[in-house]
Amino acid sequence: MKQPVSDSNRALGQIVDENVHAIGQLVQLLDQMAGTFYRQCFGFRNQHVIGKHVRHIIDHYSALLTATSGAGGLLDYENRNRDLSLEKDRRAARDCLEETVEALRSRFEGPCADELNMRHNSAGKHQTVKTSVERELVFLASHTIHHMAIIGMLAEQAGVKVSSDFGVHPSTLRYLEGHTNGMVYLDTFKNRYPHFVAMGKRDFGMDRVHLDEMVQICMVAPMVAEPLEWDSKELAALTEYTPQEQQKYIDKQ
Incomplete structure (x- = not known):
């Protein structure tokens, strides 16, 4: 007789499905991408490479799978596998x-230990903190989608067609579905920054929002992720990319 699925197992399965869906989208994109684009350097300083982002995503999943492979495992995102061959070989990745x-x-797929120990390096000092499988799977889904947003931006620059929901967090898709009748952007998206943004005023008390601030707001609010470092190349890339998306939207009006 088949055992009933508990609420906790069902919730865990839903979180796994969210990760699987994101990874599936990434696999589909890689299937239509030439290996040269996968290894191509983008950006002013040639630091942006799709392969590096994909390898980084794989590393994080590998860390969790290693930590949960047996009893007493220790999750360590800092000391990851970092198989650099995955940055070059699209098919292997x-x-x-x-x-x-x-x-x-x-x-x-079934019951698993809820509590998990994670090794964390804070200012050069290592400590062990408590976390859970569910929490880390939630983090990995957001982490993967965040990097997919950057991958999508780079792929479009290489001429690869990217679906409108690629690299968009499910919470953002739900928000857009509920507030824009399924449209990808609100009409105010055509306004050049800085300008008034309702979400910026409502959630952060900001009267005017600059473009890099808007990227950070989207990271924290709809995407429920950690903000980017203000001097990071990821924030610079997304800030540079957004006006291109704005222009596409304006051209369609």
């Missing part, structure tokens, strides 16, 4: 992503 999907499904 694609296969590794599919293996990650299978591992996530098999590892977390």
Whole structure:
């Protein structure tokens, strides 16, 4: 007789599905991308490479899977595998992503230890903090989608067609569905920054929002993720990319 699925197992399965969906989107994008684009350097300083972001995503999943492979495992995102060959070999990275999907499904399809220890380096001092499998899977979903947003930006620069929901957090899609009748952007998206943004005023008390601030607001609010470092290349890239998206929207009006 099949055992009933508990609420906790059902919730865990839903979080796994969210990760699987994001990884599946990434696999589909890699399938239509030439290997040269996967390894191509973008940006003013040639620091942005799709392969590096994909390898980084894989590393984080590998860290969680390693930590949960047996009793007493220690999650350590800092000392990751960092298989640099995955930055160059698109097919190998694609296969590794599919293996990650299978591992996530098999590892977390049933009951698992809720509590998990994580090694954290704070100002050079290591400490062990308590976390949980569910919490880390939630983090990994947001982390993956965040990097997919950057990957999508780079892929479009290389001429690869990217779906409108690629690299968009499910919470953002739900927000857009509920507030824009399924449209990707509100009409105010055509306004040049800085300008008044209702969400910026409502949630952060800001009368005018600059473009880099808008990126940070989207990271913290709709995407429920950590803000980017103000001097990071990721924030600079997204700030540079957004006006291009604005112009596409304006041209369609």
